[in-house]
Amino acid sequence: MRRSKSQVTRILVCILLTVLAIVPFAVTTRFSASAASDITLNSSVQISFPTSMTFKVSAQSDVNIVQLRLHYIVDRQNYANVTSEGWAQFDPATSVNAQWLWDMRKSSLPPGSQVEYWWTAEDAAGKSAETNHSTVSFDDNRYNWQSITTEPVTLLWYNGASSFADTLMTAAQQGLQRIENDTGSTPQGHARIYIYASTQDLQGAQLFPQQWEGGVTFQGFNIIAIGVSPSELAWGQRAVRHELTHWIMGQITFNDYGAGLPTWLEEGLATYGEGSLSPDYQAALNSAIKNHQLISIRSLSSPFSAIPEQAYISYGESNSIVTFLIQTYGKVKMVQLLNVFHQGSGYDEALKQVYGFDQDGLDALWRQSIGISTASTTQRELELAATAG
Numbered sequence: 422m423r424r425s426k427s428q429v430t431r432i433l434v435c436i437l438l439t440v441l442a443i444v445p446f447a448v449t450t451r452f453s454a455s456a457a458s459d460i461t462l463n464s465s466v467q468i469s470f471p472t473s474m475t476f477k478v479s480a481q482s483d484v485n486i487v488q489l490r491l492h493y494i495v496d497r498q499n500y501a502n503v504t505s506e507g508w509a510q511f512d513p514a515t516s517v518n519a520q521w522l523w524d525m526r527k528s529s530l531p532p533g534s535q536v537e538y539w540w541t542a543e544d545a546a547g548k549s550a551e552t553n554h555s556t557v558s559f560d561d562n563r564y565n566w567q568s569i570t571t572e573p574v575t576l577l578w579y580n581g582a583s584s585f586a587d588t589l590m591t592a593a594q595q596g597l598q599r600i601e602n603d604t605g606s607t608p609q610g611h612a613r614i615y616i617y618a619s620t621q622d623l624q625g626a627q628l629f630p631q632q633w634e635g636g637v638t639f640q641g642f643n644i645i646a647i648g649v650s651p652s653e654l655a656w657g658q659r660a661v662r663h664e665l666t667h668w669i670m671g672q673i674t675f676n677d678y679g680a681g682l683p684t685w686l687e688e689g690l691a692t693y694g695e696g697s698l699s700p701d702y703q704a705a706l707n708s709a710i711k712n713h714q715l716i717s718i719r720s721l722s723s724p725f726s727a728i729p730e731q732a733y734i735s736y737g738e739s740n741s742i743v744t745f746l747i748q749t750y751g752k753v754k755m756v757q758l759l760n761v762f763h764q765g766s767g768y769d770e771a772l773k774q775v776y777g778f779d780q781d782g783l784d785a786l787w788r789q790s791i792g793i794s795t796a797s798t799t800q801r802e803l804e805l806a807a808t809a810g
């Protein structure tokens with residue numbers, strides 16, 4: 422969901438890459454505790470959002486403690502559970518207090534991420550011990566969050582009356598219903614939507630504020646964060662529906678090949694899920710049609726331009742293309758298309774398999790549907806002409 426300069430899809434990619442980088446030294450070996458252990462262990466966690474998480478442990482034994490290791494698993498869908506390790510640094514002693522610090526400047530987590538963790542210890546006599554497994558939530562504890570839940574969504578907010586949250590929740594449920602009705606897509610699992618009171622607050626939840634505003638969906642984590650002040654309720658309702666659609670599409674199209682949807686389909690569906698096209702996008706689309714500045718569907722399969730005018734046209738056009746597909750060919754075909762993408766198909770192959778035309782064919786049919794001849798000059802052609810001239 423974008424509100425000004427930037428482009429969320431590109432940010433989503435950045436976030437996914439960051440998240441994947443969390444486990445630089447993943448291990449698969451599981452600790453096996455020795456039968457008789459005299460080691461006593463106690464652990465705790467301290468959260469300093471968004472910069473770090475400090476895992477603390479105290480250990481006592483008759484002989485020196487020589488090794489303390491933290492093991493942790495980040496909860497996210499669609500990835501094999503990977504156990505990572507952190508080794509506490511300390512001088513061997515019979516009583517030890519040690520810690521391992523997760524520095525989020527190296528690899529960050531979205532607010533509300535769940536991390537399962539446990540400690541293992543070894544002493545100089547070769548005895549070992551393991552704490553119980555615990556789960557910690559990397560909560561943004563700078564704010565006093567309230568929450569409401571209507572399955573499959575929990576909405577968390579800290580600014581505004583409960584009616585504000587209720588209105589956003591109603592919008593969320595309407596958005597889910599619309600996407601289910603028109604694309605056959607039902608969500609799996611449970612999403613948590615964090616409503617920050619402003620764009621500034623939202624950006625403050627990130628260690629590296631990105632050049633984007635509005636909302637972001639953390640795929641795989643089932644977490645959405647949006648900046649909405651109570652005075653922007655109408656925009657907030659759109660944003661909630663938009664990001665929930667991204668959440669569902671991320672679940673449906675996940676595949677082992679890592680291929681997603683073309684951007685025009687991803688953002689076209691997300692804006693479709695909003696309920697109606699935002700006036701800004703509609704105006705940009707109308708203007709592009711009038712001035713022969715439409716962008717080819719093939720170009721729109723890549724991340725959208727960062728130039729605001731181009732981005733607005735891209736969103737408006739994508740919405741129009743998806744609406745055309747759903748209204749002309751129906752829900753069943755859209756369901757099939759998403760299923761084909763789920764299997765990791767290429768963009769043109771998927772369209773051909775389901776509709777019998779590729780992206781260029783769709784481009785021509787869609788232009789016809791809005792009363793434009795396929796011979797119209799496209800933006801790309803204009804650019805080429807400009808370069809040549």
Ligand SMILES: [Zn+2]
Binds near residue numbers: 422429430663667
């Ligand atoms: Zn979007």
